[in-house]
Amino acid sequence: MKRELQYAVGAVRRRSAVLLAAWSVPEILPTACYGLAVAHAADAFLGGRVETGLAWLGGLLAAAVLGAVGARQVYRRLGELVEPVRDDLVRKVVSGALRTACADGAVARLNRQVEIVRDTFAGLVLVVRSFAVTVIGVVVGLLSLDPLVAALVVPPFLLGFLLSFGVLGLAATRVRASLRADEDLTTSAGMAFAGVRDVAATGAEGFAAGLVGVPIAAHAAAERSLAKVAALRTLCFAVGGWLPLVVLLAAAPWLTDRGVSTGTLLGGMTYVLLGLQPALNTVMSALGDSGLRYVVTLGRVLDMSEVAEPRSLGQLPTGHQVRLRRVSFAYGPDAAPVLHDLDLVVGESDHLAVVGPSGIGKSTLARLICGLLPPTDGKILLGGVPPAALLPTELTGSRVLIPQEAYVFTGTILANLVYLRPDATEAQVRAATEAVGAAGLVDRLGGPATVIRPSDLSAGERQLLALARAYLSPAPLAVLDEATCHLDPEAERIAEEAFANRRGSLVVVAHRISSAVRARRVLVLDGSRAAIGNHTSLLATSPLYADLVGHWAGPDVVRTELAEDQIQPAS
Structure with a gap:
């Protein structure tokens, strides 16, 4: 909590804070005056001095107008205080995700958690400022009325306020559990959505539903546990908000025997009912809810964004050959594998096209080659090194993926x-x-x-x-995952030939038959096995490839391509 408070203090612009505090001063006047004005007006009316009573009420109205002017300026200055904090947190989240090349939970931190910090920080600034203004005004007013009344009202109020901190530890634990459940839910849902085509193709809908359903249930349970803390805050409010009023009423005979007037007692009750009770209720709700969310969420953002640079394992790629050894991949332990026992070598000057029906795992293979997904089984080597052993900067320098x-x-x-x-x-x-x-x-x-x-x-x-x-x-290895699907065939040809003639290797998840025709080798994925060869050999040996070619180009185009013998032999 100390780190989070230090961050908040350091992020606040001094000039904005000074202006906010300065415009809070006029708000103290109506808070300090209303109990005093009610007391003197009541005594004046009871004593038959109607003009004097009206004058006190008129003075209270003037103080309220002045307080409204101050409140208007306070809200104008609040944005100058809060928005820089939000901007700084956004920079931290984005830079942290880029340094680690890990987006897990980053979307939740950027979209939801940064906004939680921003909103709760703004709310806490307003609530704490309002609480301080109210308490100072009430104490000044009570002392002006009668020190005995202040001595009876202030101690139980402070006791209730201090007791409210006793439940913060339990509440903090439950808020952290809620945030962890939120990130788990975001990550699970993102994984399911990213692989929706593969999930549909392999019939893994039930597993995907279970994958998302578990964190949904955990998140709901965490939110219910958090809600139970509100009952403890009610007890603290009873001590700090209602006990001062009970004490003042019980001590009324004793006070009147010592010369305290009816107006003074009425003024003291007014301070409790219209000043201390609302202020205590607001600050307890803010600290118990918004305050905890602020501290826990900010701590989560800082923990995940201010990470140390990862350490290299001392392994550097030798070349950029890609080798897959009996690689299998499934989206979960009970799902059917998208890829099964795949052996593949992409040489250092290779040009490979990957084809197959929609949802068969072509994009999954592209992510595996680029090190964005770990294989469920088997081994992937990039330049003789597992992608997981490379720093993000080293991995970025070895391959580039265009989705x-x-x-x-x-x-x-x-x-x-x-x-x-x-x-x-x-x-x-x-x-x-x-x-x-x-x-x-x-x-x-x-x-x-x-x-x-x-x-x-x-x-x-x-x-x-x-x-x-x-x-x-x-990066010497380029992976085009249908990266030219929105281009016309001629523009696609120019782009693919540019990458093929560039120093390095090219892997193309094909969108048109022309991509397979241009490639030196073609990999056909059919869900149960893989076939590899060139365009000519696969037309003769792979029924699936022949069907795909016929679907893409039509039989006349296929015969023309065969007659013109446009294919280079595979290496």
Whole structure:
């Protein structure tokens, strides 16, 4: 908790905090005056001094107007205090995910947890400020009325306030359990959604439902346990909010014997009912709910975002050959394997096309090759080294994956293109765009310095920019997972030939038959076994491949391709 409080104090801008405190001062006036004004007005009315009583009430109205002006300025200054905290946390979450190349839970931290910290921080600032203003105003007012009344009211109020801290430890444990359940649910749901095609193809719907159902039940149980803490806060409020009123009423005869007027007693009750009770209820709810969420959530964000750089295991790739040895992969222990006992070697100058029905595991294989998924069984080596043994920077320098949904961020075209190679020269950038056929697009958009937004680009334009970025990358292994599906066949040919002629290896998850025709080797996945060869040999030996080719191109096109003998022999 100390770290979280220090972060909050350090993140607050001093000027904004000073202005917020300064505009809180006018709010003290109505809080300090209303009990005093009620007491003197009541005594004046009881004594027949109507004008005096009205004057006290008029003064209370004037103080309320002044307090409203201060409250308006407080809300205006709150944004200046809170938004920098949110911006800093977003930077921490994003930079932490990029350093570790791990997005597990990052979406929950960025979308939900950062917003929890922002909202609870803003609420706590308002509540704590309001509580301090109210308590100071009430104490000043009670002392102005009569010190005996203050001595009877303030101690039980403080006792209830202090007791409320006794339940914070239990509540903190339950809030942490709720947040862990939230992250587990987000991760499980994301895994199920990411593999929805493979799940549907292998009939693993029941397993996927169970995979998501368990964290849903855990999250619901954690939320129910958290709700039970509210009963303990009710007891603390009874001590701090109602006990002062009971004590004051019980001591009323004793006080009147010592000269305390009826108006003074009424003013003291007013301070308790309209000042201390609402303030205590608000601050207890805020500290017991928002305060705990703030501390626990901020701690979770900082724990996962301020991680040390991972240590290298001392193994570096030798070349970029990819070797799969009896690799199997299944989305869960009870699911049918998407890949089973697959042996595959992608050489250092290879050009491999991967084909198969939709949902058969082609994208899964691409992720396995790139080290984004660990195999359920078997071994994957990238340059003779398991991908898990490489640092994120080493893995990024060894292979580049271009998925079907190309990622483009708001910024200049140049920033998007050099993302994987920040030191690229202007000539290298231009050569990359020309090689993959994106130079015309860059020129049409206004040049490398033009700021673009993803929503302003078509899916094909985003794919061209992503292809140019990957081509510019120093990684020798390129994996195109239907990365040209939104391009026309000619644009697809230009891009694939550029990668094939580039130094390194190319693996293409084929979207059209032309990708398989251009490849030196073709891998056919059919769910139970894999066949590998070239276009000509697979047409003769693989019924599935022949069906796929006929579906893609039609029989006339297949015969033309065979007659022209466009295929190079496989190595």
